[in-house]
Amino acid sequence: MRHARGDMPPVPDEATLRQILTVGFWASLTRNEDRPCQFTLVVDAGLAVVEFESSAPFNVDEIRRLAPAAGFPYGGIALSVLSGGPTVRGLSRILPPQRGMDGGLTALRFQWRAPGELIVSFDNRAILEYASGSIRWLEHWSFDEFVRDCVPDHASRAVLWNVVEAARRLGHGGTILVVRGDDCKALSGGYPCVAQPEARWRAAGRRLSDRSSASDPGMEEGRRFMEQWDIASVWSGIDGIAQLTAVDGALVLSRTMQELRFGATIEVGTKSKSKSRILATVAGSREKQKSGKMPGGKRHQSAIEFVASNKEAVGVVISQDGPVKLLRWNEEHKLVEVIDAEPFFLGAPVRSGWPPA
Numbered sequence: 110m111r112h113a114r115g116d117m118p119p120v121p122d123e124a125t126l127r128q129i130l131t132v133g134f135w136a137s138l139t140r141n142e143d144r145p146c147q148f149t150l151v152v153d154a155g156l157a158v159v160e161f162e163s164s165a166p167f168n169v170d171e172i173r174r175l176a177p178a179a180g181f182p183y184g185g186i187a188l189s190v191l192s193g194g195p196t197v198r199g200l201s202r203i204l205p206p207q208r209g210m211d212g213g214l215t216a217l218r219f220q221w222r223a224p225g226e227l228i229v230s231f232d233n234r235a236i237l238e239y240a241s242g243s244i245r246w247l248e249h250w251s252f253d254e255f256v257r258d259c260v261p262d263h264a265s266r267a268v269l270w271n272v273v274e275a276a277r278r279l280g281h282g283g284t285i286l287v288v289r290g291d292d293c294k295a296l297s298g299g300y301p302c303v304a305q306p307e308a309r310w311r312a313a314g315r316r317l318s319d320r321s322s323a324s325d326p327g328m329e330e331g332r333r334f335m336e337q338w339d340i341a342s343v344w345s346g347i348d349g350i351a352q353l354t355a356v357d358g359a360l361v362l363s364r365t366m367q368e369l370r371f372g373a374t375i376e377v378g379t380k381s382k383s384k385s386r387i388l389a390t391v392a393g394s395r396e397k398q399k400s401g402k403m404p405g406g407k408r409h410q411s412a413i414e415f416v417a418s419n420k421e422a423v424g425v426v427i428s429q430d431g432p433v434k435l436l437r438w439n440e441e442h443k444l445v446e447v448i449d450a451e452p453f454f455l456g457a458p459v460r461s462g463w464p465p466a
Contacts, residue, residue: 262365285354
């Protein structure tokens, strides 16, 4: 096998799309060692790929066999659709992130996340969802848009996205709460943090944002060295924040991404109305549904309770197997809005510079 990057492929024709959907559907109903078969089919030659010396056939048995190696949801099975129907050309690798807004590598992805349940995304945006025999076309939320009211600064929103992505890849799950003040209701215990006016990595990020090109050619080499050091410092700081989610309890951040507390306990009230109903926003859609069904377990429920008590806060709940839920208060409906944020983290590009584009 060899590593390769190619040109963008053509859009599949109707017959090819029908075959991709049919094989994907039946493969999603199979099991791997008593576990549901989860996988992503990627039609994109532009991603980093472990390419097979000769293409494998595209059928249910081949997809079921390759699914564990693709590493759902962080990788995919790369398809070739050039001629004669789709074939499997290798394994697609979704690499660590560069930026946290809508940017990403252009790709057409078919993510089978549960038996018979599909999300189709293109250019890092979810465009439709198929579940329970029905299709829902999605008008896409962006992560940036969802958290903007609580986190008004663009660079801080980028830090938050990358903290969530880093925590998601650690694989232990966690809860992140972003608050507008430090006097939050319904929090106790944990490890309160001393406010630092400007940690080293934050100073590095500020320098990268403010730095202009050196006019003296003799200073250029030194400037490039300092930029590389500062970029490494920023990513190290982001990873350090994400690591705090490994401690049982919630990580609490300010709107400027200062660590206020970690390992905190969310006090869940027994009479809260937020337990009975939420506002569910499915897979990036703007179409909202009032629902009495609570997502997930105690971690999700306590985060919903917190946002109901702290209406200017944003909650992020990361499951151990990767999926992410975002929570905020919806004033119009007087309910906590819960959004499936997984489409925001599909196809994240390689980390490089700072600040994000």
